[in-house]
Amino acid sequence: MSEKEKILSIQDLSVRFNLRGRVLHAIRGLSLDVYRGESLAIVGESGCGKSVLNKNLIGLLDNNGFIDGGSIRYYGLKKDTAHPELYGEDDNGVYADLTKFKKERDWLKIRGKEVCMILQDPMTSLNPLKTIGAQIAEAIRLHQGLRGRALKEAVLQIMRDVRIDDPERRYKQYPHEFSGGMRQRVVIAIAIACKPKILICDEPTTALDVTIQAQVLYLIKELKAKYNLTVIFITHDLGVVANIADRVAVMYAGDIVEIGMAEEIYYDPKHPYTWALLSSLPQLGVKGEDLFSIKGTPPNLFTEIHGDAFAARNQQALKIDFVERPPYFEVSPTHKAKTWLLDPRAPKVEPPRIIQKLKSEGGAVNE
Ligand SMILES: Nc1ncnc2c1ncn2[C@@H]1O[C@H](COP(=O)(O)OP(=O)(O)O)[C@@H](O)[C@H]1O
Ligand SMILES: [Mg+2]
Numbered sequence: 001m002s003e004k005e006k007i008l009s010i011q012d013l014s015v016r017f018n019l020r021g022r023v024l025h026a027i028r029g030l031s032l033d034v035y036r037g038e039s040l041a042i043v044g045e046s047g048c049g050k051s052v053l054n055k056n057l058i059g060l061l062d063n064n065g066f067i068d069g070g071s072i073r074y075y076g077l078k079k080d081t082a083h084p085e086l087y088g089e090d091d092n093g094v095y096a097d098l099t100k101f102k103k104e105r106d107w108l109k110i111r112g113k114e115v116c117m118i119l120q121d122p123m124t125s126l127n128p129l130k131t132i133g134a135q136i137a138e139a140i141r142l143h144q145g146l147r148g149r150a151l152k153e154a155v156l157q158i159m160r161d162v163r164i165d166d167p168e169r170r171y172k173q174y175p176h177e178f179s180g181g182m183r184q185r186v187v188i189a190i191a192i193a194c195k196p197k198i199l200i201c202d203e204p205t206t207a208l209d210v211t212i213q214a215q216v217l218y219l220i221k222e223l224k225a226k227y228n229l230t231v232i233f234i235t236h237d238l239g240v241v242a243n244i245a246d247r248v249a250v251m252y253a254g255d256i257v258e259i260g261m262a263e264e265i266y267y268d269p270k271h272p273y274t275w276a277l278l279s280s281l282p283q284l285g286v287k288g289e290d291l292f293s294i295k296g297t298p299p300n301l302f303t304e305i306h307g308d309a310f311a312a313r314n315q316q317a318l319k320i321d322f323v324e325r326p327p328y329f330e331v332s333p334t335h336k337a338k339t340w341l342l343d344p345r346a347p348k349v350e351p352p353r354i355i356q357k358l359k360s361e362g363g364a365v366n367e
Pocket of ligand 1: 018019026048051052062063064065
């Protein structure tokens with residue numbers, strides 16, 4: 001991340017769902033800046049709001065969900081003079097406020113061209129009745145306007161880019177003739193064909209076995225450089241992203257509780273939840289001992305949470321953790337965490353031994 005130009009700025013976002021007469025608070029006042037050209041990992045347990053957060057960036061929030069506060073500024077669209085109410089300008093330039101996008105017509109400006117999302121299960125994004133070649137071609141035709149011979153050449157090239165061997169032959173095959181890993185490559189090819197600025201990968205490797213997972217991660221890294229992408233990588237596994245993330249955001253109960261450069265999160269984590277996540281990585285396990293697992297369950301999002309959402313599961317929680325929600329405390333210009341432990345008045349609480357060792361041993365996850 002050489003330059004630090006914001007491409008996206010989420011401010012105090014709140015998202016709720018109506019569910020059988022009750023209201024669930026899925027995103028609770030979350031703020032996040034994303035920088036052009038970076039690779040940002042968003043990590044947290046299942047149900048913490050990773051997918052909901054990112055669905056807001058492409059207008060795919062479920063129908064029973066609604067935004068009831070905050071803004072999402074996307075920098076990079078030209079102001080559409082027919083719809084000035086969707087745009088604004090700040091120090092960083094002209095932005096589109098995605099929380100104001102309601103109509104499909106508006107979202108077509110963003111989805112695909114600006115922001116593209118690939119999901120865990122490639123089968124949900126592929127049409128089983130169409131050949132792989134036809135599906136990639138459709139995306140290229142739509143976004144690059146190519147036809148005939150030039151279109152076919154572009155499809156073959158993109159298949160090579162995502163490292164699908166023998167593209168001339170595989171072009172004519174159907175999704176069921178592809179393995180899980182290869183299907184994910186096809187989905188990535190379709191995403192890339194739209195020439196997006198931001199590529200969101202929502203647990204794209206969770207359904208794959210470890211070797212294939214590593215290959216897909218490597219591919220995403222390669223494509224990011226080749227196509228100048230900004231990558232948002234969502235995962236529940238902090239161990240997966242060490243190699244590809246410049247920055248890591250740790251999410252808990254609908255908020256980002258800690259964010260920093262990958263080294264800062266892996267070597268010098270500050271939030272007790274990040275400690276717990278790191279401690280449960282198999283890479284940190286000691287042979288013959290049980291792996292650490294986080295006790296308890298995440299809080300109920302149907303009732304308003306007071307204080308630090310992780311307090312109930314944190315054995316070293318302070319009194320104030322149950323009363324008042326912590327603000328961000330700055331650890332370095334690139335690292336901050338929402339924990340009262342960083343308040344100068346807080347008693348000194350040592351991180352678990354396994355975490356203290358990280359600093360001296362050079363991080364939880366080896367390159
Ligand atoms: N359509 C919906 N209706 C009600 N609750 C939802 C809906 N979609 C997601 N949620 C809830 O929002 C929370 C965050 O979900 P999600 O973003 O999918 O988690 P993650 O992707 O981190 O696993 C969860 O409590 C989930 O049950
Ligand atoms: Mg999810």
